Amino acid sequence: MRTIREILLTEYIGAIVMGVLIADAISSLVTTIAERVAYHVQVTSQPALAQRFPLSVTYSLLAVLTRTGLYLGLAYLLARWLYPAKQSPSHAEPGSTGHAES
Numbered sequence: 001m002r003t004i005r006e007i008l009l010t011e012y013i014g015a016i017v018m019g020v021l022i023a024d025a026i027s028s029l030v031t032t033i034a035e036r037v038a039y040h041v042q043v044t045s046q047p048a049l050a051q052r053f054p055l056s057v058t059y060s061l062l063a064v065l066t067r068t069g070l071y072l073g074l075a076y077l078l079a080r081w082l083y084p085a086k087q088s089p090s091h092a093e094p095g096s097t098g099h100a101e102s
Contacts (some may be wrong), residue, residue, distance in 0.1 A: 005082060014082045018075045025071040032064040 008014035036055075043050045 009082055014078060018078055021071045021075040021078075025068045025075075028064050028067050028071070032060055035060065 008017075039055045
């Protein structure tokens with residue numbers, strides 16, 4: 001796992017993957033909003049379409065929220081794994097004082 005982490009860090013593949021995951025999550029949200037607006041515009045111009053082709057709000061929202069949550073969650077976990085938070089001095093290794101010795 002250490003070798004994979006080093007490759008992802010040094011080749012910037014990890015940052016690219018995080019960017020793609022975040023961009024796809026945003027794209028999914030924008031696509032769903034555009035779909036809802038287009039459906040509303042079409043139904044207001046032709047009311048008969050609403051009865052023949054109903055759009056399931058629950059299904060479309062559940063699908064987009066699941067996909068967005070999954071992608072953002074994976075991007076967050078990847079970021080935490082690749083770029084861990086710096087340790088505070090209280091969590092430093094025993095025997096080290098945190099000061100440079102002269």
